[in-house]
Amino acid sequence: MKNLSPSPSPAFLAADQYVDFHDPGITACVSALFHRDMDPVQKARVAYEFVRDEIPHSFDCNASVITSRASEVLKHKTGICHAKANLLAALLRSQGIPTGFCFERITLADDESLGYCVHAFNAVYLEGSWIRLDARGNKEGINAQFSLDEPVLAFPPRQGYDEYFYPGIYAAPHAATMAMLEQAQSLQDILDNIPDTVTEPPDLP
Numbered sequence: 001m002k003n004l005s006p007s008p009s010p011a012f013l014a015a016d017q018y019v020d021f022h023d024p025g026i027t028a029c030v031s032a033l034f035h036r037d038m039d040p041v042q043k044a045r046v047a048y049e050f051v052r053d054e055i056p057h058s059f060d061c062n063a064s065v066i067t068s069r070a071s072e073v074l075k076h077k078t079g080i081c082h083a084k085a086n087l088l089a090a091l092l093r094s095q096g097i098p099t100g101f102c103f104e105r106i107t108l109a110d111d112e113s114l115g116y117c118v119h120a121f122n123a124v125y126l127e128g129s130w131i132r133l134d135a136r137g138n139k140e141g142i143n144a145q146f147s148l149d150e151p152v153l154a155f156p157p158r159q160g161y162d163e164y165f166y167p168g169i170y171a172a173p174h175a176a177t178m179a180m181l182e183q184a185q186s187l188q189d190i191l192d193n194i195p196d197t198v199t200e201p202p203d204l205p
Contacts, residue, residue: 005129011171011203012098018173021090023071030094040097044124045146047091051084051135059187060137068181080190081136082120082177088135089122098125100169102132103198105162106155108191116162116196118177119155123169130169168202
């Protein structure tokens with residue numbers, strides 16, 4: 001049985017600069033993805049699988065455009081994990097489904113040769129508790145799935161590396177990474193400048 005969590009604050013339903021679900025493109029996508037008979041779990045699954053499978057990760061498709069806002073991710077059909085998490089949050093918050101952000105420290109490459117970065121995924125409030133969903137995008141060696149029970153994420157922390165989950169759930173995207181994406185002109189800029197730590201306290205422990 002799941003442990004029920006207190007109802008989340010309105011911050012987990014809010015639109016902002018990056019979770020811009022009032023954008024006409026997001027509104028049109030919402031109309032295409034959801035119908036009135038779907039319950040919140042069904043909407044969460046459909047939105048998650050859409051962002052995971054239909055929006056390629058920028059490094060997987062060698063994207064020439066860098067996105068940060070949810071509307072940009074949808075328009076250009078690409079984004080890194082942080083940007084894709086913004087899109088998933090926008091789709092679900094538009095439906096009144098509380099959605100937050102979780103962060104993880106992982107290596108940039110398969111090993112420590114390129115250092116570390118902050119990876120982002122989502123927490124979604126369904127059936128009285130928070131579930132973790134990672135819409136980064138699957139490929140060989142990555143098999144994240146929709147799960148109402150134990151999370152099935154893209155990057156389980158590995159022994160022998162300084163990889164770990166940051167505790168808690170955040171109501172807003174990671175500010176330092178958003179600032180980096182706003183300035184980045186290429187994938188190399190991301191590799192060179194992506195933050196490798198989260199210093200802000202979470203909104204929910």
